Amino acid sequence: MSDRLQELEALATQVRGCQKCPLGRLRVRAVPGEGPPDAEILFIGEGPGYHEDQQGRPFVGSSGQLLESLLTSIGLTRQQVFIANVIKCRPPNNRDPLPDEIDACRTYLDRQIEIIDPLLIVTLGRFSMARFFPPTARITRIHGQPLPLEGRIVLPLYHPAAVLRNPEWHQDLQKDFATIPALVASIRQQRSASQASDEPDDLEQLTLF
Numbered sequence: 191m192s193d194r195l196q197e198l199e200a201l202a203t204q205v206r207g208c209q210k211c212p213l214g215r216l217r218v219r220a221v222p223g224e225g226p227p228d229a230e231i232l233f234i235g236e237g238p239g240y241h242e243d244q245q246g247r248p249f250v251g252s253s254g255q256l257l258e259s260l261l262t263s264i265g266l267t268r269q270q271v272f273i274a275n276v277i278k279c280r281p282p283n284n285r286d287p288l289p290d291e292i293d294a295c296r297t298y299l300d301r302q303i304e305i306i307d308p309l310l311i312v313t314l315g316r317f318s319m320a321r322f323f324p325p326t327a328r329i330t331r332i333h334g335q336p337l338p339l340e341g342r343i344v345l346p347l348y349h350p351a352a353v354l355r356n357p358e359w360h361q362d363l364q365k366d367f368a369t370i371p372a373l374v375a376s377i378r379q380q381r382s383a384s385q386a387s388d389e390p391d392d393l394e395q396l397t398l399f
C-alpha cells in the first residue's frame with residue numbers, strides 16, 4: 191500500500207472513532223471522504239446528509255447525482271477525484287454545522303489536503319469556501335473565480351444542493367465546472383516547469399564537487 195493511502199486510511203479510522211464534538215454521538219456513520227490518494231482534484235462539500243450518514247460515503251444522495259453528472263460533463267468519473275467534507279459527521283436534521291463543530295473537525299480536512307496535495311481544490315458551498323476565502327466573500331459574487339494558493343488553485347463553486355433548490359444557478363455551476371480541466375492542466379504544467387528548473391540546479395551543484 192502506498193504511504194499516502196496508508197496515511198489516509200489511518201486518518202479515516204481516527205475519524206470513524208472521533209468524539210471531539212457532539213456530532214460524534216449523533217451520527218450513524220462518520221464520512222471521512224473517499225478517492226484516490228494522489229487525486230489531482232479535491233472536492234470539499236459541507237457535511238454528510240441523511241444518505242451519507244447511513245452509508246458512510248460522501249455525496250451519495252441527490253447532490254451526489256448532480257455532482258456525478260457534472261463530472262461526466264467534463265470527462266471525469268467520481269473514482270478519479272477525491273471527495274471530502276468540512277465536517278465528517280451529520281448535523282441533526284441537516285442543520286448548518288456550528289463554529290465549534292467546524293473547529294473540532296478542522297485538522298482532519300487539513301491533513302487530507304496535506305496528504306493528497308491536490309492541484310485543484312474545488313469548494314462546494316459557503317462552508318468550504320470559508321476555509322480559504324475571507325468572511326466578507328460572497329459565493330454569488332466569487333463563484334467560478336480561481337484563487338492561486340500555495341502552489342495550487344482553489345475554485346469556489348455553488349453547492350449542488352443549493353443549485354437543486356435554486357435551478358436558476360444551474361447554468362452558472364455548469365459553466366464554472368467547464369473551467370476545471372484547463373485549470374488543472376495549467377497547474378500541472380506549472381508544477382512540472384518548476385520541477386524541471388530545479389534539476390539543472392542540482393546538476394550544477396553536483397559538478398562543483
Ligand code: SF4
Binds near residue numbers: 208279295
Ligand atoms: Fe469528530 Fe468531526 Fe465527527 Fe465532530 S464532526 S465527532 S470533530 S469527526
Ligand code: URA
Binds near residue numbers: 236
Ligand atoms: N452534501 C455535502 O455537502 N456533502 C455530502 O457528502 C453530501 C451532501
